[in-house]
Each structure stands twice: as C-alpha cells, then as structure tokens.
Amino acid sequence: MQTRRETLKQSAVVAGLLAGTGLMPQQAAAYETAAFAAKTAADVAKAMGAAAPMESKDVTIGGPDIAENGAVVPLTASSSLPNVKRVLVLVEKNPAALAAFFNVTADVEANFAVRVKMGQSSDVYAVAITNDNKAFYAKKEVKVTLGGCGG
Amino acid sequence: MSDPMRIRAQAAGNKTTVRVLMSHEMESGQRKDSSGKLVPAHFISEVKAEHNGKVVMTAEWGPAVSKNPFMQFVVKGAAKGDKIKVSWKDNKGDSRTDEATVS
Amino acid sequence: MKKLILGATALAASLAMTGAFAQKSAADGIAEYRALLADGNPAELYEAKGEDLWKKKRGPKNASLEQCDLGQGPGVVKGAFVSLPRYFADTKRVQDLESRLVTCMETLQGLNGAEIAKTPFGKGEMANVTALATWIAAESRGMKFNLSQSYAEEQVMYEVGKRLFFMRGGSHDFSCASCHGEDGKRIRLQDLPNLTKNPGNGIGFAAWPAYRVSNGQMWSMQLRLNDCYRQQRFPYPLFGSDATIALGTYMGVNAKGAESIAPAIKR
C-alpha cells in the first residue's frame, strides 16, 4: 500500500502536470493551447501550488504493462464519478505531458480509448475533472521495449 | 484532401460503442528528416462527435496521439439506424467529417 | 496501487529465478499489447482506399480495375490472394499480387508499369498498389492458402525461391534462413516464423500486407521482403523482380492450408 507521504508526492506530481498544462479547473479556458505546451515534468512542477488532485479508485487507467513499440500505446481512461466534465490522458515522461482530453456531456460515458506515442517507459495517468472543479487520477506504468533488430 | 475515416458504431442495449480510425500523419514536431531538419508538427487538434445532429462529445488532442489515430467512446441512448457524425480539425486548418449509421 | 505492488513483487521474483521466467512474463505482456491493438487496425483505412481505387475509373484509358484477372477470372477478387503467386498465360510469367496489379494498371488503365515499379514505397501510384493489395488480401480473410504448382514455371519458381531463401551473402553472411529456418526462435523479443514449412494460421506469409505500428505505414509483401533484404545487408531487390516472386512462391506454397488474417497489424 502507498504511504501517505507517497500519496502526497504523487498528488504533487499530478498537480504539477496539470498546472503546467494550464488545465487546473480554475484555469480552464475555451481552447487549451498552453495545456499542450508543457515540455518536461520539471517545467510543469514549477507551476505547482494549485489544489492537489487526489488519487481515486473511481478513476481507471487501462493499458498494456509492456508496449512492443512506443509509437502506438493503447490507453483507456474512465471514471465512475457522477459529475465528470473532462477526462485527460497524460504521459509523464513525454516532452509534453498531456496527450489528449475529452469533454464529457450527459450523452456520453466518461470512458474513452485513445492511442498515444511514448518516447520511453513512463507512468501514464487518467485524470477526471468534475463539475465542481476537483481533479482525481489513476496511474500505471507502461514499459516501452526496444523491438526488432534495433536497426 | 484527407482520406475518409472509418467509423463503426455498434449498439448493445441502450449504449452505442463508437470506434473511429482517422487517416492522419500526426507529426509530432520532434522528429528530424533525413537532412536533420525538424519536421513541423502536424496533428489533429480538435475532435467532435454528433448523435443525430446533437454534439455529444468534443476533444482536444496534442501531437502525442499516434499516427492514424484510433479512438473509442460510448454514446448513451443511441439506437440502431441513428447517425453518428465525427469531425476533426488539425493544426494547419485541414478538416474532415464522416458519418456512420449505428448497427 | 495493489496491482503495482504485485507487479514489483513479480519482477523481483523473476529476477531471482531463471531468465526463462522473466522472458515468459515479458512475452505475456507483449501478447497483451498486441491483443489491445487488434481491435482498430488502421489497415482498414487502406482497405477502404483500395476498394475505392479498384472501382474508380482512372488513368489515360479512364478505366477501373474491375476487369483485372488476378488468376480467378476477370474481376474475381475473393480467393485471389490465397492463390498467388501463380502463372499467368498472358504475361507468360509467374506473378505475385502486386506485380499482377501493376500489369492490370498498365493494360486496363494505361498507366506506365515500369514507372510504378520504380516509385518508392508509400509514394504515388506505388501507395495505390499497396492499398489495392490490402483490400484484395482482406477479401480473402479467413481463407486457406492453396497455391498452384501445376505449371512447370510455378515449380521452377518454387525451386529458385527455395535456393534464394538459403542464399547466404552480404556483409553479415545472412540468408532468409538465418532468421526463418527453425521453429521457436526469436530476434530480440519478436517471434520468428519458420518459413521453410507452414508456420501456422495467420503467421508469416498469411499475415502480410500488415500495418506496421512502428512507422505507421501499410506494408505490402514486396515491402516486407524489401526490408528483410535491407536488414540482411543485401543490395536492393527490384519491385516485382523474379527473386521476390520466387520467394513469395516458396513461402506461399509452404503455407498451404494456413488461414490468412491479412491485412494484419504488426509491431
């Protein structure tokens, strides 16, 4: 089980990712140009200080444990929370952490699949943002292997 | 002009699972060509889905979405024969809209 | 969290145990990855394009390819893929799917076959040949390979193909058999089919054309062979050359009875 300290640390990482993407609920805007601009985890950490997203069992991230090729990594992000307005998919170690997000309406489930590029093994996150501007996340590690003949 | 999408929309009970394949380079902007120059980013940035003309989902993507993107989502209450329309727009202003019938 | 901890325990255990155990879990992980990709194969995009190209009037003669004879009679697409390469009386040659398509594009549509053969993969009319081959392969999905060996030319192509398969050369002394001559071998983590016999349903010859996720390209059998030769450190095989068709005949005849899953999705 995770210690409280680790939980806090993880929350801080996600808060950093979110702050860097400009996607913290209070910053949400019509078009999220800044959201896709964060270059590194360090960059996004600079913007820490916003309300920390919480790890939640009501958010699920799905994907392979090992990806044979980082060019295509199939991920699913979903949440069983009742009031989700947005679902995000993040790759911590990518040049820009945010890969994609989906705006949820009453007519679709908060359940999406998308395929992303990963430059290296990394944690991947699903983040659900609720109508009352809280953020919840789940994460898992995806290992990217070197495939083929290496040439 | 862009190649058409492949949209499959399948109803099961009161839920319709929509699977979409899009034809797009999704150039990351990180890759260098053979002469060592950075290839500019070129990617689908906005996606929209409509059910019988009503917008049910919008999305924004970055260049980390894989080439020839695949996405899946679930529409509540769509029934056989309904129309699902998907549109995308990329960062260079190209766009594409295709429609499928729920089966 | 529980899953992560379990994962870590399993990893530690596998490090303490034999390498075979660690390998197995890696192989399971890869199998899981491939299963996740199978639903939503971008090859479908090329299938749709290929079908459209088959039916569309194009070229100087403004004709479709609907009268193209792929060996089952003019216009018959279903079953053609699992019977190629085969001998064609009109060209007096054994041809594979792609070289046959170029023949049809030349004779029916008036396009320049020699120019198409020289076009790089993924460009211009060559990209169209690949899309056509993808659709035509898809039309035989689930059917079993059954190549003809009734013409002497077909038998000769098989024998030449067999010899080419074992031809060692280049800077690394590789032949096709270096990687594809034995059962149960791997290069890095990739399983290598034994192509000297039927390697099983949907494996090897019965899987290409395939969408390659590593570069996001649709790969025809001609391109698959081309890249094998590149990695073999051989010189460049000409598109539709007798060497490539002979190898196709050798692998196709060996695959008799194997069920086609083409177009597949590959690393």
Place this chain on the structure above:
Amino acid sequence: MKKQSKLLIASTLAASAALLVGCSTLPSSAELDKMTAEVAKASFRDQGIAKTDRLVQDAANRECMVADVSGKPLDEKLAKQIEAANLATIKWPAGGYYIGDWKEGEKIAQNGRGMTWSDKAGSANGGNCYNCHQIDKKEISYGTLGPSLYNYGKIRGVKNLYAPESAAVIQYTWGKIYNSRAYNACSQMPRAGHMGVLKEDQMKHIMALLLDPDSPVNK
C-alpha cells in the same frame, strides 16, 4: 533486367521440354542453381553502401547454401577445409591485448545498426549481439537464435583475465567473434572481424563484456 531473367526461365524450360505439357519434369538441380544465380543477378541493384557485389559468395557461403538447400550437412572434409581457410583469416590483436571496456561492449552489443543500404558509409557499426543472444540478464529484449551468453566467462572458469589458464578461452572467443566459421563451417553467426563489421577495439570491448569478471554478464 527483369526481361532477361524471364527469358532465362522460359528458355531453360523449353530446353527441358516441360513448358507445353506442364508435366513435372523439372530442370536438374544444377540447372536450377544456375538459374537461381541468374535470377539473383537480375533482381537486385545498388542502393547506398549496399552494392550488388554483396551477392558474390565465397566458398563458405556457397557450400553452406548447397548444404542448406539439400537439407544434408556439409561433407566433413569440405567442412574442415572451410574451417581451416577461415581460421587463417583471423587477425590476432597486437601485443596480446584482448580485453577492452565492458561498458562499451554492452553498447556495441545493443546496437543493431550498420551496413544496410540505409546506413551511411563510415558510420560505426553495431555488433547485433542481443538480436540473437541473451547476454546481460538486465536486458529482457534478447533473441534466441544463438545460445545464451549469460555468465559466459564465469561458466568457462575465467576468474582472472591475466591467469595463464584463461588464455585458451580468451583466444577462442576472439577467434569466434572475428570469424565464427573457423570453428563451425556453416555457423549462422556473422564474421564480425573478417567481414569488417567490427573494428579491433570494438571486438575488445565485446570480449570484456563476455569475459571480464567485473562485467555484469559474469555476476
């Protein structure tokens, strides 16, 4: 070019009178060998650094190909001749210094690049080792075409690289990397030294990876 090989097949068939009846009288094996060589010649072109001269086979590749096609092992006398000829090609390192840096060796073993038509002339080649062999246990992405080399030196009792009893296995390993066919006429392993794939210092680094008691391979 293509026309040529097509005509060749047609004329050979006509000569064996098999064309019209479509019966199963195939050309002889020797004729098929000749046709194969002609087909190969007509089917490839130069691209980048990969020129058509790479199709020219030396005795070892020619004889092993014949053996592979027939499915019968090479005649023992011929095998010995090939091994002797290849053994004679081995260049032993000056001064008897066989061992480099295992960390560099690991990088070379990981690298599968070099000498394809998409590689540039003069670029350093990789050793391709992990494509076929298990080596350092940390690397789970390894091939199984060759035997596992994990614990290579340890299993062979190399406790001290400079001990006289280590000399034989060190020399053999050098020879095997330099020219594998010196010890097995039809080995599938590339002849890294003989064919100029790896330079002498690169081979020394791989030697260290396999034999140095400090290398993770021998832990």
